[in-house]
Amino acid sequence: MTANQGTPAETGQPVAHVASPTPAQAQEQVAAAIDRGDLVTIFGHCTVEYDGRASSHLGPGDRLVVCKPDGTTLVHTDEGHQPVNWQPPGCTQDARLRDGQFELHSVRSTPEEELLVTFEELFQVTAYNLTDERELALVGTESDLRDRILDEPALLEPGFSPLATERETSAGAVDIFGEDERGRRVVVELKRRRVGPDAVGQLTRYVDALQRDLHADAEVRGILVAPSVTDRARELLAEKGLEFVALEPETDAVADEPTE
Amino acid sequence: MTANQGTPAETGQPVAHVASPTPAQAQEQVAAAIDRGDLVTIFGHCTVEYDGRASSHLGPGDRLVVCKPDGTTLVHTDEGHQPVNWQPPGCTQDARLRDGQFELHSVRSTPEEELLVTFEELFQVTAYNLTDERELALVGTESDLRDRILDEPALLEPGFSPLATERETSAGAVDIFGEDERGRRVVVELKRRRVGPDAVGQLTRYVDALQRDLHADAEVRGILVAPSVTDRARELLAEKGLEFVALEPETDAVADEPTE
DNA sequence: CTTTGCATCTCGACT
DNA sequence: AGTCGAGGTGCAAAG
Structure with missing residues (x-):
């Protein structure tokens, strides 16, 4: 297990990286990163429950979870353009421990929606503070x-x-x-x-x-x-x-x- | 700079991770990961050009780029559910060096589309071999x-x-x-x-x-x-x-x- | 807040 | 490969 923390470089902003973290380490790192307004990626084996406009259940599997500072959450499998589960911008994120497992919980209202990602195993947690002022110039619309x-x-x-x-x-x-x-x-x-x-x-x-x-x-x-x-x-x-x-x-x- | 490579663990599959890589290291790691069929994440400062059904230009900024083994590419900023640029599944990926910079190039035909991500600076390259058999059970359709x-x-x-x-x-x-x-x-x-x-x-x-x-x-x-x-x-x-x-x-x- | 229609929509099913 | 419609569509502009 390795943990590099703090001391951001001048332009690149590495803030946190942990390989094979324990649930407690993951919870700590992700909660802190969300607090700082970082973009977080989590590789791990997880299950996903969603309830809101519809509801869904996704059994255990290896996935990449992305948490953005604007409240967006994305759960990506190894296939497809679209995330298998997600939560839109504006949601409230909560990185927590429950029964010894690391959980990522995201909630919003109007409409009421809830996403719960439960990690059985964690491969990696990474957080970077990304800044992007540039707007996309699109032609052909x-x-x-x-x-x-x-x-x-x-x-x-x-x-x-x-x-x-x-x-x-x-x-x-x-x-x-x-x-x-x-x-x-x-x-x-x-x-x-x-x-x-x-x-x-x-x-x-x-x-x-x-x-x-x-x-x-x-x-x-x-x-x-x-x-x-x-x-x-x-x-x-x-x-x-x-x-x-x-x-x-x-x-x-x-x-x-x-x-x- | 740290580099952990090879020797996958029994269930988690850490395959490659490099912090602050040089362009050559990034090219090497990403090319190898694509070859192995890994899912790759790249944090970096980059510009993006797209040409196909429409065309777009995106100036320099900090972004997260995801390359999936099915040929999908996603370019995510710190905001929004949707990637700012992307390429759909089935594309051909090429991780290459050009004028000393690391470039990720993705092409497909029918329709002809092309995405070019040019990195001015690289924060991190990570690759994991993810497997996910489970299908989403969705209710309320x-x-x-x-x-x-x-x-x-x-x-x-x-x-x-x-x-x-x-x-x-x-x-x-x-x-x-x-x-x-x-x-x-x-x-x-x-x-x-x-x-x-x-x-x-x-x-x-x-x-x-x-x-x-x-x-x-x-x-x-x-x-x-x-x-x-x-x-x-x-x-x-x-x-x-x-x-x-x-x-x-x-x-x-x-x-x-x-x-x- | 809701309504309305665009989107590199994506995706699956069917021909 | 093209057609067609669903989607937790997302998204922005306008009321």
Whole structure:
């Protein structure tokens, strides 16, 4: 067993590391780390109980548990992008001893939720004080697709004029609301990737609502804008008399050659 | 700097741990761990580039990087449930040296995606061989709600008779298809939690499709089953002549007193 | 606080 | 491999 504690380095911030700790050592280290606002990783053999929006039981197994200073807890197995169990940010953490075992208990309210990780065996406890000011710069989102059309409305169709974004209807906000070259109202629904039936349902709701809201005899066109459509979605569009325009969030040039 | 390597213990499987490694040491340790099929955690100061379905840039910051033996990569900051960057299972990992820096590179195809984590500074590299056979037992899902109604159809309404689950229509599969006491067709859409407008759109699509498919003059009822509805969803239901039944996936007794 | 819809959603099931 | 819908979805913006 090794324990390096205190004496943080100048930039890297090693705060605590214990290999093969006893339950009492783990409890002490984790409780102190949470107190300091460190990010903690725990390798160990554990069981997990969850109760809240649903409830779950997970039998014994080797897992990696991550506790973040914002109250997040993640339980990761050796597989999958998603944690097998978790608790969201804002939860209250408690590292405790119970019947000689180290337990990690996390609670929140609204909604009431509870996570209990019980360790039968501990391989390693580590804590670092991480700081990260930088924000992620992400390109290729739906809002990029919107900006593309607002910059060049003819990409949708010649003569199209955007009048508003996020225009409210009784069924929710429309991505782009505008007029075609003949002065007809146009509802545009944007999707950053290939669309299925759900997107058609969404567009349908907006078009129906706008027809209603304007109590107009005038036609309201509905256009779905996305890179592509599934067959079923195309059928549904046809049934509803709605239209589709193929368009990507980014130009191919930008997508393929980002560094020019 | 400390390095404990090899000689796995009998049940816990400490395989590699290095504090404040040099880039070359990190590359060596991580490459070997990936080779062995270990789960790797890396604490360090890094930048992250992603390009694929979208693309992103993340400037320097302290982060925890997790590499799983199934090809998953997760980049976690000190905040949030979700990783700030990631790569899904099935990717090919490469731990390499470039210009004297340790880089973690992950690639996949269909779709083509690439993640590059470049470490300016390394705090710790750890690898454990985790095994986890146990599956999560989750209660309170939509399928629990379905079973509840199939067990006791009167919970939906007196005289209701389920005829099929996952019944196919031209718009997709209906959760429960049945008949009411007067012999009318009933489409039931289930949601495990409070529903919004999207669920109404879904039910609407199914009811419309079934009307069409049966080319029947006969009325088709649509019933949304969930714990509760939002106001807008209720309005949309009324407009479409659809119905709502309040029902939870689990009985309160079970939800509140699981161990009796 | 709730509502609403996006997301590199992920995941499983089915074709 | 593509389609489809569930999810303890998480998340941010807006009311």
